[in-house]
Amino acid sequence: MIKTNYLVIGSGVAGLTFAVKIAEKFPEKTIIIITKDNENESNTKYAQGGVAIVLDTEEDSFKKHIQDTLIAGDGLCDKSVVEMVIKEGPKRLKELIVWGANFDLDAEGNFDLGKEGGHSEYRVVHHKDITGFEVLRALLNRVHQLKNITVLPHHFAIDLITEHQLETPIPNDLSCYGAYVLNEKSGKVLTIQAERTLLASGGIGSVYGHTTNPVIATGDGIAMAYRAKAQIKDMEFIQFHPTATYNPKGGTSFLISEAVRGFGAYLRNKKGYRFMLDYDERVELASRDIVSQSIDNELKKTGDTHVFLDCTHLDIKSFKKHFPNIYQECLDKHINVKKDWIPVVPAAHYLCGGIVVDKHGKTSINNLFACGECTRTGLHGANRLASNSLLEALVYAHNIYNYQCNHQTKPLSFIIPKWNDKGTNIPKEHxxxxxxxxxxxxxxxxxxxxxxxxxxxxxxxxxxxxxxxxxxxxxxxxxIxxxxxxxxxxxxxxxxxxxxxxxxxxxxxxxxxxxxx
Structure with missing residues (x-):
């Protein structure tokens, strides 16, 4: 039995932000972060575009960002949530900078803002084309400076512990008391008892196989919450990223950021025709659902396996400066963006639904909170606006932290049974x-x-x-x-x-x- 005040399941921006805030505020409290791979492997690591935040109020406004989000969400956003998240954005960005995250600046020293599909203005703060990687670096660096945080890599959360596991169930009290966790190296199952548990377990892309997500994105947090009887909603809204590199063998595909189309790239079919002209007046900068459906329709009409992203008309020096990682990845695939079109196809990218939470990140289960892509907050509605995901994670991690400050935890006074695997055997073949x-x-x-x-x-x-x-x-x-x-x-x-x-x-x-x- 391991006891802790806070158990965080997941080591992306959502879980790490919460852990850092709690650890700084309550140095006497203990926080355990478990992650099933290395501590830096998460969907956050692969977030290219950036964080959508209104900073230049002369050109932009909260009202415009709110409207863009509502349009993308197609009538299913919770407007009060949208307003709350967007207005909190600048404060959360300042915290990231204090923790050491670096973002690109222009020649005048101002943020070099990007523009992506569905956005009416330039408002995406970024670090080249590896924003998530940079944010993760800064957060992990801060985590390792805090002595009351313990990170357990290669530990897999099997199931949440609720009253269903107790020898004497507590009537009318659906609560979470921690989780059963597999030490992947020793094969032993740990019982981690926690006063509060945060699910920050990321997305579900591996369910589709062809995905921009890392292979670890298997929906673990949502599945655990579902089995524990938490409310789950809007799972039908899967966002397919329109431009993942075409991989004839399937599996994880490299994502070509939406910012590349914001930079001026064109989508073409095999014959060279710029087909988005036929689908939406915003052409390549239409929202992701429209671009993905348009590509899907083109492929069904022509029987082709993929379309192309054309960057050959763009200034190559500027392209390399803004997208060095994408440029190198293409070169590694023997694609020179200066003269070659990039073969692309839509791939499973982001889940807009998930575990239902309120504005404090509370689920329908007592003492269980959730944050990030595994949640359904009401921000995204039927379709996420580009670069609103890191923003959502930062804001909700802060809201959950605020709730903990005002609602202190209480030690658990009962014994949780150990994991029981009597009568099971190691499978002889997989x-x-x-x-x-x-x-x-x-x-x-x-x-x-x-x-x-x-x-x-x-x-x-x-x-x-x-x-x-x-x-x-x-x-x-x-x-197990x-x-x-x-x-x-x-x-x-x-x-x-x-x-x-x-x-x-x-x-x-x-x-x-x-x-x-």
Whole structure:
């Protein structure tokens, strides 16, 4: 048994920001951060674009940013949440700078603001094209300076501990008391008892296989919360990034930031035609859902596997200065952006729904909070506006911190039982896991992709049930293993996406069903 005041599950911008704030405010409190990979591996690390924040009020305004967010969200945003997040942005940026994060400046020493799809003004604060990496660097550096934070890399959260695990359940009190955590190196399962638990576990991209997310994005936090009976909403709204590099073998794709289109790049089909002219008056700077659906439609019309991003007309020196990482990644793939078009295709990128939280980051389970991509705050509605995700994580981490300041934790007075794996064995082979994972990802791409139909969704449920039953049987007989737990979580996520897709009867934002026309 390990006891702590605060347990943080995830080491991206959401979890680290909260941990730093709590540790600085309460040096007597203990914080444990668990992460299933290295401490710097998260969706945050791969965030290229930046943080959307209104700074230049002569050209921009909170009102414009709010309106852009509401338009992208297609009528499903919570306006009060949108206003709160956007108005808090400048304060949260200042904190990042105090912690040591660096952002690009222009020749006059002002922030070199970028513009991305759906934005009416230049307002994206960035560090070249590796903003998330820079923010993560600064936060981890601060974490290591604070003695009351313990980071446990290669520790996988299996399940939340609620009254369901207690020998004597507490009636009418759905609460979280920590988590069962697998030490991936020793194979032992730890019982971590916490007065407050924060889920900051990131996204779900690996459910689709073809994704801009790292392979660790398997929806673990949402799946755990779902099994613990937390409220989950808007899972049908999957944002597909329009321009991921085309990878004929599938798997994780390199993301070509929306800022590249903001910089002036064109989308073309195989014949060289700039097809976005036919779909939206904003052409390449339309919101992500429109650009992704437009590309999907082009590919269905032509039978092609991908389209192209054309940067050949842009100033190459300026391009290399703004996007050095993208430029080098393309070179590594034998693409010279000065003369070659970049083959691109939409890939699963961001989940707009998730665990329902209020403005304090509180879930429907007592003592359980959530922050970042695993949540449904009401900010994104049916479709996230570019570069609003880091902003959301920073603001909600602060709100959750504020709540802790005003609502102190209380030590738990009862004993939590240890993890029980009697009667289980180490699987002799992993073929059932890899086979079912491949089946699941193909199912989601083919039946639950950018454009859906009731027929495909209904068939997907039947296919998923078969996978679920086989994996659950394996889970009950096996010693805990990260890959098996991830697959189980992804099956839960797929179920939520499919079932909530069938419940939606009108097309909104990132959700498009041909039977809802």
């Amino acid at each position: 073929v059932l896991i890899t086979h079912n994972l491949n089946q699941l990802q193909a199912l989601m791409r083919d039946y639950v992709g950018i454009v859906r139909s009731n027929d495909r969704l209904t068939k997907a449920i039947a296919h998923l049930d078969f996978i679920y039953n086989e994996v659950e049987e394996l889970y009950k007989k096996s010693k 293993d990260t890959s098996l737990c991830e697959l189980r979580n992804m099956i839960n996520i797929a179920h939520l996406i499919i079932s909530q897709s069938l419940e939606r009867k009108e097309n909104k934002g990132g959700y498009y069903n041909i039977d809802n026309l």
